Amino acid sequence: MESVSDEVILVGLDGLGFGEIGQWIDGGILPTLSSLADNTATDLKSTHPPWTPCAWPSLLSGRNPGKHGVFDFFKQEGYEKQLIERSDVDSPYLFDVTAECGLTPVVINYPITHSALNIENGAMVPGYLTSEDTPFHPPHLREQYEAENGKYRIYPDYGTDDDPIAEYVDVARHRRDIARFLDERFDWDLLAVQFQVTDSVFHDLDDREQIREVLENVDEFVGDIIDLGDDDTTVIIASDHGMGDYDWTFYVNSWLAEHGYCETTEGEAQYFRQQKDKLKGKSDESKSSSTMSKAVSTTANTLSKVGLSPRRIHSALESVGLASHVERILPADALVAAQNQVVDHENSIAYQLLFNSLGIHLNVEGREPHGMVPQNEYEEVRSELIDELKEIRDPDGKLVFDDVRPREEVYEGKHVEDAPDIILFPRDFRYDVSGSILDTFRRNPHKNHKPEGILISNRDLNVDPEKGASIYDIAPTVAAELEIPVDTNTDGRVLTDVEETVERQDWDELAGDYASGGSDQDTSSVEDRLADLGYME
CATH class of the missing domain: 3.40.720.10 (Alkaline Phosphatase, subunit A)
Incomplete structure (x- = not known):
């Protein structure tokens, strides 16, 4: 010994x-x-x-x-x-x-x-x-x-x-x-x-x-x-x-919106890039970037009124191979400004609320401030959604998730009820799961957690x-x-x-x-x- x-x-x-x-x-x-x-x-x-x-x-x-x-x-x-x-x-x-x-x-x-x-x-x-x-x-x-x-x-x-x-x-x-x-x-x-x-x-x-x-x-x-x-x-x-290669970003709230679980509304982007250049002392660049952001946001709002949301615009650009080019030439905060669609939590059945939880919350009556899912339908709604999520495939035809489980099968302890209702396990951890409202998939080679x-x-x-x-x-x-x-x-x-x-x-x-x-x-x-x-x- x-x-x-x-x-x-x-x-x-x-x-x-x-x-x-x-x-x-x-x-x-x-x-x-x-x-x-x-x-x-x-x-x-x-x-x-x-x-x-x-x-x-x-x-x-x-x-x-x-x-x-x-x-x-x-x-x-x-x-x-x-x-x-x-x-x-x-x-x-x-x-x-x-x-x-x-x-x-x-x-x-x-x-x-x-x-x-x-x-x-x-x-x-x-x-x-x-x-x-x-x-x-x-x-x-x-x-x-x-x-x-x-x-x-x-x-x-x-x-x-x-x-x-x-x-x-x-x-x-x-x-x-x-x-x-x-x-x-x-x-x-x-x-x-x-x-x-x-x-x-x-x-x-x-x-x-x-x-x-x-x-x-x-x-x-x-x-x-x-x-x-x-x-x-x-x-x-x-x-x-650990750390390793990722291939895709999967926009789960966009998918939930397309399948009737999540409602969206126009609102301010809930991310925090807008001030980063100013915080780094790049005031001139920040001012220029802010002008670009406003221009992009104004254009996005105008196009939305005729049925062309930023998500649809991005999807069209992706289909002709231009989305990544636009992302490179536009400032990051301009892109965020263009993403003017956010989750309307109060009127949604399900959504990813937290940025990095790999989990989906249900909007349950008596639990959330404006719950929509009756308590007696909770298990049925959750099971149906789990089954649908398990079958999602990326544009290459591969399954996005290795597994999708209810939270009580993943965690144990007095705080299980604080976890998301549904827990996502990305296939081989090669997918980011984002809450932004953009296109459903974006090819996005990068490094992230394993x-x-x-x-x-x-x-x-x-x-x-x-x-x-x-x-x-x-x-x-x-x-x-x-x-x-x-x-x-x-x-x-x-x-x-x-x-x-x-x-x-x-x-x-x-x-x-x-x-x-x-x-x-x-x-x-x-x-x-x-x-x-x-x-x-």
Whole structure:
């Protein structure tokens, strides 16, 4: 039996899968990951959907979304959406329990950790989905760090044309630098550091050599972080999901509209691209782009009055091979402005409400503010819609979905009823499922999330090489290595040889008040960043 370590380093690398970086690990191009992979290197099965906002809470809690309640970047408020934060995650995180057990966690950049900055021991630097100027815990740490190292950056400038490699490397460097800074000030037991840029580069950059160069730097920074431990420190490197090729965007609300389930109306685009150039300081371009947007929108409205909606225009352009050309020459916000049709939720039977949930909501009487589906017809309507969705084929004649299931077959826990009513499983994860009202299909080659992330460790973990491990295994495994209780409500298992000797306790009882209150931060800039990476379409 391996000896239990007193320290654990948990490194999160968002969006990395062996499909995209396996050859770089095997070839030694990423030497830190390559050296650790000699012990354990396996697939890590993500949540469904395999998106950042539900996957990281699952990795940090060991619980499926049906238990912690997060299925998307946004939570549902009737027919409205609100960006999630820590208080929306109804589960303790690993480091909440670590602190309650009298150990010292140092947590850097993990998504959805704002604004629960109340751990009594250790330090917290919030990450993805918080604002750029978010406070650290303890409060004085940010000022002290920036006095020595310059302004701490959470987000890169997506889409920069100047030097994208330097932009991403600079942001990643701060993770390494602040880990060193906090290592000098805290006698930590758990050092948890997350890199978000490893995901963003695949959404933002088309040049694979640029992506490789960024990841080489991250790999070096990860090595520097590992050096903060000693020879007995357990090192676990995990990603929340993988990355790979997509072929299509499927506009599910357009399909629902065509089949009588969804009503549309003219309205303002519900996406957040319009201000992104101005936020990046490109005021002249923004003004020009705004003029173009208004012109396109006015034209679209005029054409709509004679029966030519933007969706029909796009379909016609697609049929003659011009849609992608128009998309290239028009500014992004002009295209958004032209998409002047939005879902009329109150008068619809079904719709995709959340941007990235891979799920469809039914508009149910007594549940939604203006429900249309009677409670006694819910199961019948849902079953019929599931059967229809299973048969959808793309323009090449291939099925769009591997499976379509009711939510209770996918999730378990007290928050199952917060999930979409119908859960979609795109075939081989090669389809985006968009809520925009455009053409039903758009051929759209790009990179996006895959269900298989990575798990790499300096320990020989007990993992079936064929099945891999689960994202739910990380929290109980780290807890066991720290010799703190493993959660009785975990959906994972301990991957080290201490499985039979660990103490078990309900983390809800152990962690106490781990996420009290919410923040009042302005989320508009965060939403713009999500739009820049294609998460809001």
